[in-house]
Amino acid sequence: MPLRRLTRLCTTALLAGSLLATAACGVSGSEGEASDEQPERTGKVSGQITFRTLQLKPTFTDYIQGVITAFEKKHRDVKVKWEDVPGEGYNEKLVADAQAGQLPDVINLNTDSFQLLADRGRLADIAALDPEAKGDFIPGAWDQYRLPGKKGVFAYPWYVTPEILTFNKKLYAEAGLDEDKPPATVEEYFDQAEQIARTSGGQVAAFMADPQGRLPGDWQKMGVPILNAKGDAFTFNTAKAVEWAERMRDLYQQGAMPKESLTGSQDINQLYGSGKLVFGPGSPGFIKDIKDNAPKIYAQTAVGEAITGKLGHIGIYTQSLGVRRDTKHPDAALEFAKWVTNGPNQVAFSKKATIYPSNAKGLDDPYFSDKGDGTDPETMARVIGAEELRDAQLDANTPVQWTNQVGDAVNREMHKAIKGDREPAEAVKRAEDAANKILATQQKQQKQQQKQ
């Protein structure tokens, strides 16, 4: 075969494959919405159930296996099949399994996957099937597993991380700030960032510029109403939200934030760990990471209470255990989920990882109130986090209507405002218009689906 014909043949074959792959990328079909009918309990705890966790192997293999073994010993007729899935693509795998009718009986859910599966009627109503469970959990965690417009609670809260404040006290002092007076409001946070930018001469930054993890939390803490009372329209286009964008723009220009941190392409742990950032992430888990990877910076780290501002709430991020709505063994699945999330098991887990129990009894363990000598950041993060959790109200961070599409649309406009490419007032207005357009489309689709 002549070379040219061979080349053409190869081209055609390669093209066909590439084109088909292009057209099919990332998209899959979807089946009809499941009904809201709940499983019936029989009182017989038996059968083989599957339990899926999110990236807990190999670090916590012994702990999880121990919990499973103890459960199987207590309930001889139950066999638990444990599978652990990496974090990358976890939600996509759950969606694929849900489409194929292959969801596990007990599923570890993060906020996104919980909302997705609960909204589509794939999870059992825990409150209906296990009415006494409510009393076991801290209210802030339990209430996270409700959905607007739906009656019921669709998962057992599992481990929790509350929002805290972490900062480099050495850099803080060098900026002329008092480590005993960390910011309590967003406005104070911005004031301090301005002082850091002014005094450091561009050598250190105060915090990251990317608005993605900060909104709508910052706005809520500033008293900006995110939604109207009915929850069917965004109302954040206010003077306060514009003030937020203006201050972010000014701080960005002054060098209070690393330039490339605007798009979230820089690693905050790496920046903080190299002593180039004053405020670290507001998560206790980060403290351990700094302790392991940057001991010098760990020694300079101080921990404070989360910024609450006018909202008065703290943000909490929870993991949960959902039960597949059409499980063949509802009693075994519910009892197992309840077992994993009980007080003693959650406390034991918290002692192995930087997490907190969502179980109210678990939080009473002395482990969470022992301050030691009051200087170790990891110990202080644990104590402060636990104190906050006892009073935690609803998650301050993200209403269900603030979907990732809404967040992306708002972020895009705020990027432009922060960079100085668009007037902050115009950017906030455009952000609200875009968010309302997305919300209206979603509500229209939901209504159409409900009619069918």
Add this chain to the structure above:
Amino acid sequence: MEAEHGLVHRRWWTPYLFLLPGLGMVLTFSLWPFVNTIILSMTDAQILRGGTFTGLDNYVRALDDPAFWTALFNSVLYTAVVVPAVVLLPLALAVLVERKVPGIGFFRSAFYTPVIASAVVVGLMWQWLLRSDGLINTVLGRLQLISEPLPFLTDSTLLLFSAMIVTVWKGLGYYMVFYLAALGNVPRSLHEAAAIDGAGAVRRFFHVTIPSVKPMMLLVGTLSAISALRVFTEIYILGGESGGPGGDSRTLPFLIREVGLGFAGETGYAAAISILLFLLTLVFSLLGHRLSKGDER
């Protein structure tokens, strides 16, 4: 005779039996997802929520969506810049490393190294180079060529061009191997005859080498066009999850992912954009095919 007839009778379907496993794979993993995407693109389906038939609504919506036009423009610009570079630079590189001189293997391997490096590693490495406090800005600053760091990663246009540089750099070694194979097939006698006629190295390159590897250039052009239209990783790593500041550096695959994933992921609309991307890719492919055919004549 009967036995022979039986043997013949069995024979007609035997080949099809061997084809079945492969055919099943192709139907399941290639053709069905493709057909399903076309069907899905005409519905208002969301993730885990079956949609209703909406005809061409999603296509009309895309044509009215500024984000789609921005992404389309970026994808076409990306292709228009990357393809000529990827067709020509690896050829020049192949000509340089084709000669059998001591130590040339080292250079061949070195040029190929970026190809086997993970896209994430490559992206992070370039991020460190291109940051405002990165190596490139630092060197330019020290040489007093710039007074302010160049915003390679925070300016939408510069970000797009930075990603193009990464794509070209990563593709150099890959396509160099294609050209090395093609150069190996150019008859030495042609070069010798041209040399006898008094043609220098440059003339021989344009009048002997280029015509001989033209089919390969068309193949490289078509393949790199398809890759450029599907670019995602470089922009994601350099510009973050938002697709650069304000999302202005998003390409079509970026938009498909953004629209289709997440709690409110609109699979129907994402499928429609996928089909539009498919059509765009088809245009580039047919163009390559046409050029290839014209060349044969």
